[in-house]
Amino acid sequence: MNAPRLNLSDFDAAIVDLDGTMVDTLGDFVAALNAMLVDLGLPAVHAQAVEKMVGKGSEHLVQSVLAHVGAEAARYEDAFARYQHHYIAINGQHSALYAGVIDGLQALRARGLRLACLTNKPQAFAVPLLAAKGLDGFFEQVFGGDAFARKKPDPLPLLKTCEALGTVPARTLMVGDSSNDARAARAAGCPVVLVSYGYNHGEPVRGVDADGFVDSLAELAAT
Template sequence: MHPILHGKRLIAFDLDGTLIDSVPDLAAALKRTLGELELAVPDEHQVREWVGNGAPVLVERALTWAAGQPPKAHLQARAFEGFMQHYGAAPNALTRLYPKVKNALEALHQAGFTLVLITNKPERFIAPILEHFGLKDWFALCLGGDTLAEKKPSPMPLLHAADRFGFAPHECLMVGDSRHDIGAGKAAGFATLALPYGYNHGDPIELSQPDVLLPTLGELYEAASA
């Protein structure tokens, strides 16, 4: 096995930017929302730099960009409601799995690791996405950004997952694509593994100093299968 897996029993995965590229659908929902408000609409590249802190922050960043100033509460509430409706209507139309994700998850599950999903995406969207891609059965627990009182970069969701299954933090690994994932993992006492292809607000994920950086999840798959 890859050395990062030695002594590990639980592997926590981020979702957006780690397992799936969801930005095309997020961007489409934002464009419809801002268009209805008669505001400028962003391109997909801009949206990629806004993802990572949950839906309310994503909408706030888009409104700030479009209006040139932070939104007032009533506009934020109206835009968030519209975004949730648009995204909820088609969360999988343009979203795709990253390479080797399905094989890696299947291999790690068969190798006996407990797999959990810890994302800042609202909980209501998790099940439809996992079911669409055939990933649901491999996760023993799924936590969204609104499941608990705090979300990443807080360590709370990670520690909740470890406690749920009776594992110590040193027996756990956090896998993600952003500084929020790596920061949460370090704060929780998890080992951390970063992937470079996701969303990290335009900064190289190496700056977060993860324990391991891999180009794809295929390396973990191959390690788990060895």
Template sequence: MTELEKWFAGQPELMMFDLDGTLVDSVADVAAAVDRMRREMNLPEPGLDKVRNWVGRGAEALLDKVMADCPGQPALRQEAGERFACAYSEAVHVHSRLFEGVDAALKLFATWCPLVCITNKPWRYTQPLLASLGIDERFALILAGDSLLHKKPHALPVLHTLHHFGVQPQRALMVGDSRNDVIAAHAAGVRCIALTWGYNHGEPIEDCSPDWIVDAFADLL
């Protein structure tokens, strides 16, 4: 008997998924856009390894990290935001790919219950990325980082989803790769499964106290 069968006496009634670092390995395209923006501004490029630890909190938080070496310069920060938006919009799916097992898992999970994508990525990038990967129609609801007043780690996106589908917290499940996912889920009374291959801002996922840690989507089946 799997953990899911123990928790739900069968299957959950609602499954929520993070996007970047959970379903999709997207950091290469984000890093490329960051590097292009910095290069156009004659600033040093941080590169993939640094950007990997900065993603997951939304575009504004990413820019805070990217432009931390230029404090107190609002005009420069605005220019950076505009240049990044242009660069990433033009190349949101060049190197990004689904993690192994995601496609098959989503197909199966969709036969169990409604699936929801809850991401801190702005809608202008979220929808094109999901569509280009061919998984946008798997989700009954997609909440981007700018869809509601608050984003993860606030509980609002999870609470909104529970209310939308009329599902009790104990019958729902969150799947993510970072502290933000665990905090948001637990604040709403929802169990959270954490994946070991995500970004999590450079922190070990074990430190975030998820309800279950898995090494592959196949472990959930």
């Protein structure tokens, strides 16, 4: 653990990422992508490869997988439709909460922070996943990757989420797992803490510019 250089009393709200931060969804991605690839008559993709592609939205994920298996970019539209079909059917079935998530969210709420979930996952996937994992009751707002004109690492989603919460960025903590979250937070003016697990495009997360790192969301209770 690298204790965050911050105090929760300095914040009015927290924005929390979903995939790789609260829920380990790699199994869902792999299952849906491989079902898509079967439909297209393409070779399967392994979890180790998928893990490095996750985090920039479903469109980027499908495009990256097609390139990985050597498929033509022209197959994207059909592939994306098949991916959506399969993902919504298995959403949450091959995923699990990370240890400490419930404790961490409860600690944030106990400190009086208002909470929003902001993810690059499509809204139609994010909302039912939160419900399936018993997390939906923690969040006043939930915004997917298709909620705004641009996705993280652009700062727009964070700025719009702060606006929806009625908070200023400087008093809104971003909690995520990757450089996407950190870059968006820096550009928006939000302090940021990253978890040491999750999906950071195959790069060491502790090399990312952030205000601190935690091995579990439960550690936020001590800040």
